[in-house]
Amino acid sequence: MSHYPIALNLDNKSILVVGGGTVAERKVGALLETGADITVVSPELTPKLEEQKDQDLISCERKNYQTADIEDEFLVIGATNSPDVNKQIAEDAFARNLLVNIVDQPEISNFNVPAVVREGALCLSISTGGKSPALSGRIRRELEEGFGVEYDHFLELMGDLRGKIIAKVNKERVRKQIFKDLAYSKAIKYMQEGSYQQAIEIINNILPSEIKVALLDDQDDQDDQDDDKFKIIEVKEANNEE
Ligand SMILES: C[C@@]1(CC(=O)O)C2=NC(=C\c3[nH]c(c(CCC(=O)O)c3CC(=O)O)Cc3[nH]c(c(CC(=O)O)c3CCC(=O)O)/C=C3\N/C(=C\2)[C@@H](CCC(=O)O)[C@]3(C)CC(=O)O)/[C@H]1CCC(=O)O
Numbered sequence: 026m027s028h029y030p031i032a033l034n035l036d037n038k039s040i041l042v043v044g045g046g047t048v049a050e051r052k053v054g055a056l057l058e059t060g061a062d063i064t065v066v067s068p069e070l071t072p073k074l075e076e077q078k079d080q081d082l083i084s085c086e087r088k089n090y091q092t093a094d095i096e097d098e099f100l101v102i103g104a105t106n107s108p109d110v111n112k113q114i115a116e117d118a119f120a121r122n123l124l125v126n127i128v129d130q131p132e133i134s135n136f137n138v139p140a141v142v143r144e145g146a147l148c149l150s151i152s153t154g155g156k157s158p159a160l161s162g163r164i165r166r167e168l169e170e171g172f173g174v175e176y177d178h179f180l181e182l183m184g185d186l187r188g189k190i191i192a193k194v195n196k197e198r199v200r201k202q203i204f205k206d207l208a209y210s211k212a213i214k215y216m217q218e219g220s221y222q223q224a225i226e227i228i229n230n231i232l233p234s235e236i237k238v239a240l241l242d243d244q245d246d247q248d249d250q251d252d253d254k255f256k257i258i259e260v261k262e263a264n265n266e267e
Pocket residue numbers: 051052055126127128129130131136137138139140141151152153154155156157158159160161162163165
């Protein structure tokens with residue numbers, strides 16, 4: 026039996042983290058990026074969790090866990106240092122069909138948390154099926170070296186191009202080839218070397234003639250909060266110009 030990896034959308038979902046120690050702090054840190062509504066139940070909190078509570082980033086209840094705390098949650102993390110309390114949390118969660126991660130007993134959890142490499146929209150997750158979290162961490166660090174900001178830039182462009190290519194290129198077989206050619210091209214390699222202009226040439230050679238990409242210059246970008254590197258130019262075909 027192996028686990029089924031998924032990427033959850035937790036925006037506005039109610040999440041309960043039981044325990045306020047170093048492991049709870051790490052889980053909360055990752056959850057804060059998801060837009061989840063996080064409540065921590067614990068008699069004690071680390072200084073960081075305390076600070077996040079003061080900034081209203083999380084809600085906290087300073088008390089020992091009780092079964093009633095779990096009602097109406099979408100996902101629960103049992104991160105106390107008491108195996109018995111953690112086991113009770115798992116039982117309560119299973120009785121309510123909730124997603125539950127117990128940090129000291131993977132065998133009674135219905136999901137584990139992987140190590141994650143994130144670069145913009147790119148998300149790589151690493152799991153060892155609970156056999157060696159330290160190895161997951163090591164592999165994360167190794168992968169991080171190879172996936173820099175150019176992946177973010179490339180993916181932002183691909184996301185912007187995708188709908189335009191689907192709209193312009195009717196034949197599915199041709200579209201599929203364009204998407205593959207872009208993904209397998211040397212564009213990212215040139216971007217890694219800082220040669221964005223060369224990357225553009227490669228991309229433009231693959232794109233249909235009506236769609237072209239150019240580098241965004243400072244004037245284009247003045248109010249732009251995100252760091253898009255490219256702009257897309259839709260070229261009218263010669264016979265449509267008049
Ligand atoms: C990936 C990561 C994500 C995260 O938590 O954010 C994560 N643990 C991380 C770090 C880490 N955890 C531990 C060490 C000390 C070295 C070591 O033990 O290896 C280190 C290393 C460090 O601290 O650097 C101790 C530990 N971990 C677990 C137990 C209980 C047990 O094994 O029974 C014990 C106590 C064992 C004991 O009693 O000694 C259990 C789990 N830890 C998992 C995830 C799940 C399986 C993931 C997988 O399949 O690989 C699973 C099953 C449950 C869960 O938590 O979901 C994060 C890496 C973040 C990063 O670097 O990117």
